[in-house]
Amino acid sequence: MLLGTGLYARLADPGTVHDLLAASSTDVSHLSQRPLLSLLVSALWAVGGITSPYLVLFPLVLGALERRVGGARTAGVFLLGHVLATLLTELPVALSVAVGHLPDSSLRRLDYGVSYGLVACAAALAGLLSPRWRWALLGGTVVALVAGGLVDFDPLTQWGHTLALLIGVVCWPYVRRSAGGCPRRWGGDGAGRRFAHSERPSGNTRGPSVH
Known part of the structure; x- marks a missing residue:
């Protein structure tokens, strides 16, 4: 869709x-x-078009989160970040115009793209990783957002990205519960848990590994 x-x-x-x-x-x-239509249609575009880095990051981040918590929950996190970050940035604009702090032209601006939902999903995915990878992903996301803001600074967009990041962090208990309850460790023996805890070792039988 984004490619099209x-x-x-x-x-x-x-x-x-x-x-x-x-x-x-x-x-x-x-x-x-x-x-409803505006919130839906705005998520059909990636800022930057065919050269947008979102075209690469979108399937990587959402694909990794979907593998852990499923498609429906991943869509829920994306929509929560997209909708809430949009409303939390645009409603203050409406109030500021209503009381005369901003001109009426502020009611009409270009505000579209998948970045709010993508940032929320990246932050939610970080909650499923071990501490080292978690902070690396969060830190990398923040650096990317700051770099993007330096290239094309928009205060409302920057606030929206910050709010989307916080929304993703708030989703940690939800995604951890959906993924099995504990953060995943990448690399070495922590590549994933393949066994349930329903069996106990007896004799020479090797019991399940707990990571």
Whole structure:
């Protein structure tokens, strides 16, 4: 899906692409008129189009999380990050416009893409890893977001990414419970737990390994 919209953004008429992105934006104006459609359509695009790093990171992160907690729960984490981070950044804009702190033009802006949901899933995935890998993934995510902000700084987007990261961390108890209850260790003997704890060793029988 992201590959298709990315190719369209690269090959189609720029004016048409801009109009589609504007129509897909989850700004205050669109959220007040058609909230569900705006939230859904905005997740069909990756910022940067066909050259976006999200095209590589999206299947890697969501695929790894799906292997541990299943497709439905992964979709739930993605939607939670995408929807909550969007609302928590756009609602303050609406309030600021209502009290006169921001101009009416702030109600209409380009705000689209899969990054909020992707960041939430990356943070949730970190909760399933051993401490070393957990902090490496979280740290790498933060560095990538800061680097992206330096290239194209947007305060609302930066706040949205921060909120999405926190939402993913809040999901740790949920994903750990779904994945079996304990973080996974990567490498060596911690590659995964293949045995249940229902059998006890007796005699020379080797019991299950606990990681």
